[in-house]
Amino acid sequence: MSEKNREGKRTARERLAVEREKQKTVDRRRRTLIVGASVVCVLALAAVIGVVAANAGKDDGSEEAGPVVAPSGALGKDSLAIPVGKENAKSTLTVWEDFRCPACKSFELAYRPTLHELTESGQLKIEYHLVTLIDGNMGGTGSRNSANAAACAQDVGKFTEYHDVLFDNQPQETDDAFADKGKLLELAGKVDGLDTPAFRSCVEDGTHNSWVGKSQEAFQKGRFPGTPTVLLGDKNIYQDRTMTPAKLKEMVQKADQGEKADQGQKTDQGR
Incomplete structure (x- = not known):
């Protein structure tokens, strides 16, 4: 095999190695984005559930529950x-x-x-x-x-x-x-x-x-x-x-x- 051919094969292998590293970097970035998006969705869902739970059982326009204050003279x-x-x-x-x-x-x-x-x-x-x-x-x-x-x-x-x-x-x-x-x-x-x-x-x-x-x-x-x-x-x-x-x-x-x-x-x- 001539020196020229050996050099061409080495260059091709190097290019392939570089492309593989690039692909690995892209894959790692994609996984990071997916995980991050999943975390955001979970946190957002938890926030919605919290709001729903906090408002459960309240009528529209109702005020926050305060202490129970009976009127004067109330009995029973x-x-x-x-x-x-x-x-x-x-x-x-x-x-x-x-x-x-x-x-x-x-x-x-x-x-x-x-x-x-x-x-x-x-x-x-x-x-x-x-x-x-x-x-x-x-x-x-x-x-x-x-x-x-x-x-x-x-x-x-x-x-x-x-x-x-x-x-x-x-x-x-x-x-x-x-x-x-x-x-x-x-x-x-x-x-x-x-x-x-x-x-x-x-x-x-x-x-x-x-x-x-x-x-x-x-x-x-x-x-x-x-x-x-x-x-x-x-x-x-x-x-x-x-x-x-x-x-x-x-x-x-x-x-x-x-x-x-x-x-x-x-x-x-x-x-």
């Missing part, structure tokens, strides 16, 4: 009931209701005069539980915001008056007007002495929002059929289609008179 398990009437009344009516609920408004308007009469006379105590059923069904925050505002009214001893104003001015079920805190403050002007800086701050800050959330949780755990749920003892009188304000009044008065009769018999026996 976890202080979830707002009482109206005298503590020693013989009969207790437990009401679960939503300020956006049309059926709740119908019940309140039909029974309001009787309920006021019986609570003011000391014959009946009502325990109100405020829930957010319509927010869950229709979307929005009007149930929660109005319930919080009613709890704020309870703080200053104006619950009953404001409770009635809210039902008197209830919007259509699909209209989330009570989500507007300005509207709730405007309605407070219809109750003498309610529109104060303290009340405004309570409404605007959502002071009792988490408390309202706890009440809704209790409603769900109770497996009640809907709102309103109106219990006299263990009986849901709202489901009793024969029930009327007059019949409820008669039942409460009989219970009250029965207690007085029992007390009279004990007095006679002690003589």
Whole structure:
């Protein structure tokens, strides 16, 4: 083999070696890019999962959960009931209701005069539980915001008056007007002495929002059929289609008179 031919073969081998090194470099770079891209995708997916998990269970427009602050005078398990009437009344009516609920408004308007009469006379105590059923069904925050505002009214001893104003001015079920805190403050002007800086701050800050959330949780755990749920003892009188304000009044008065009769018999026996 001539020197020229040997030189040509050596040069060809060298070129091939150089090309192989170039290809190895390209392959290493490609593997690096693939691994890097995979890491970025994994991190991005983890970030998305984190955001989804962080927002799971929150309603649109909901505020971050804060401490559970019960309104003044609330009683019962976890202080979830707002009482109206005298503590020693013989009969207790437990009401679960939503300020956006049309059926709740119908019940309140039909029974309001009787309920006021019986609570003011000391014959009946009502325990109100405020829930957010319509927010869950229709979307929005009007149930929660109005319930919080009613709890704020309870703080200053104006619950009953404001409770009635809210039902008197209830919007259509699909209209989330009570989500507007300005509207709730405007309605407070219809109750003498309610529109104060303290009340405004309570409404605007959502002071009792988490408390309202706890009440809704209790409603769900109770497996009640809907709102309103109106219990006299263990009986849901709202489901009793024969029930009327007059019949409820008669039942409460009989219970009250029965207690007085029992007390009279004990007095006679002690003589």
